[in-house]
Amino acid sequence: MNVAIEVENLVKKYGNNTVLHQLTFTAMQGEIFALLGANGAGKTTTLECIEGIRSYQEGSIHVHGKIGVQLQSTSLPGSITAIEVYKLFSKWNKIKGDMTLLERFGVSDFKNKQYKSLLTGQKRRLHLAIALVHNPDIIFLDEPTAGLDVEGRVALHNEIRGLKEAGKTIIMASHDMAEVESLCDRIAILREGKLAFLGTAMELTQTYYGESRIIIRTRYPFPTRNLINSKQVKTTENDQNYLAVITEDIGDALLELLTILKELDNDVLDIKIERATLEQRFMEIAKEGR
Numbered sequence: 001m002n003v004a005i006e007v008e009n010l011v012k013k014y015g016n017n018t019v020l021h022q023l024t025f026t027a028m029q030g031e032i033f034a035l036l037g038a039n040g041a042g043k044t045t046t047l048e049c050i051e052g053i054r055s056y057q058e059g060s061i062h063v064h065g066k067i068g069v070q071l072q073s074t075s076l077p078g079s080i081t082a083i084e085v086y087k088l089f090s091k092w093n094k095i096k097g098d099m100t101l102l103e104r105f106g107v108s109d110f111k112n113k114q115y116k117s118l119l120t121g122q123k124r125r126l127h128l129a130i131a132l133v134h135n136p137d138i139i140f141l142d143e144p145t146a147g148l149d150v151e152g153r154v155a156l157h158n159e160i161r162g163l164k165e166a167g168k169t170i171i172m173a174s175h176d177m178a179e180v181e182s183l184c185d186r187i188a189i190l191r192e193g194k195l196a197f198l199g200t201a202m203e204l205t206q207t208y209y210g211e212s213r214i215i216i217r218t219r220y221p222f223p224t225r226n227l228i229n230s231k232q233v234k235t236t237e238n239d240q241n242y243l244a245v246i247t248e249d250i251g252d253a254l255l256e257l258l259t260i261l262k263e264l265d266n267d268v269l270d271i272k273i274e275r276a277t278l279e280q281r282f283m284e285i286a287k288e289g290r
């Protein structure tokens with residue numbers, strides 16, 4: 001896999017306020033890469049530095065390919081029609097706009113409507129068509145499905161997957177963890193302008209000192225006094241034949257629980273393990289930086 005974007009030791013200051021501190025990461029060609037962080041963490045600043053519309057003080061950025069940027073909803077005049085917007089951007093890119101893109105994103109259905117009267121989903125589809133007009137290699141999406149209904153969301157997610165299949169690199173900022181989990185190959189989490197996490201969604205929920213919950217249903221009640229000296233089990237909830245324990249080590253805790261149950265000649269009827277969700281993990285890293 002080839003590199004699409006290389007950001008190395010990026011430092012950005014607004015006046016005396018340093019908002020990006022030696023930021024380093026790489027996005028690969030053909031991956032969907034999420035840039036996450038709490039408000040003010042530096043996502044927009046990072047994207048704008050990569051897009052080349054913001055200067056920075058130190059470090060380097062290398063972008064390997066043509067970029068396309070999805071506009072924010074407020075960026076266009078209200079009286080212009082959808083087709084005029086599309087032609088304007090085609091002209092700006094010195095190309096004859098590919099009208100099949102309008103069909104593909106359903107823009108043709110509302111091409112003569114004024115921008116101000118478009119629904120949120122229509123605006124997003126138009127913005128995506130504009131971002132793709134010059135057939136870019138790397139596409140920047142900012143909250144691509146915010147404000148869309150379920151149907152619009154699913155349709156747009158399929159389009160984004162289609163772009164990836166066509167070999168495009170997608171860099172997206174999103175606050176929607178379900179969207180990030182289902183779409184993105186890798187996630188970078190910024191906290192106060194520093195990289196707090198870089199990896200897959202799976203790594204984000206699995207690797208960690210995070211706590212998990214083991215819930216066991218047994219044939220007979222489980223006397224919790226058996227767990228008083230346990231190193232693995234932090235807290236327990238016990239209700240007749242249900243036992244729920246919190247642990248940082250699922251393997252050892254499970255082994256210990258099953259051994260005790262065996263000794264007591266108690267049967268296990270069901271075991272359920274609940275891990276931290278992506279949302280919980282994101283909150284921990286983005287807010288506390290653990």
Ligand SMILES: Nc1ncnc2c1ncn2[C@@H]1O[C@H](COP(=O)(O)OP(=O)(O)OP(=O)(O)O)[C@@H](O)[C@H]1O
Nearest residue numbers: 014015017019037038039040041042043044045046
């Ligand atoms: N034009 C500017 N002038 C001065 N400070 C700025 C400017 N733009 C952003 N900042 C500051 O830089 C920091 C990072 O802001 P940025 O908008 O990049 O964060 P963000 O993660 O995109 O936040 P959000 O999720 O709210 O969009 C914040 O402290 C913000 O106040």
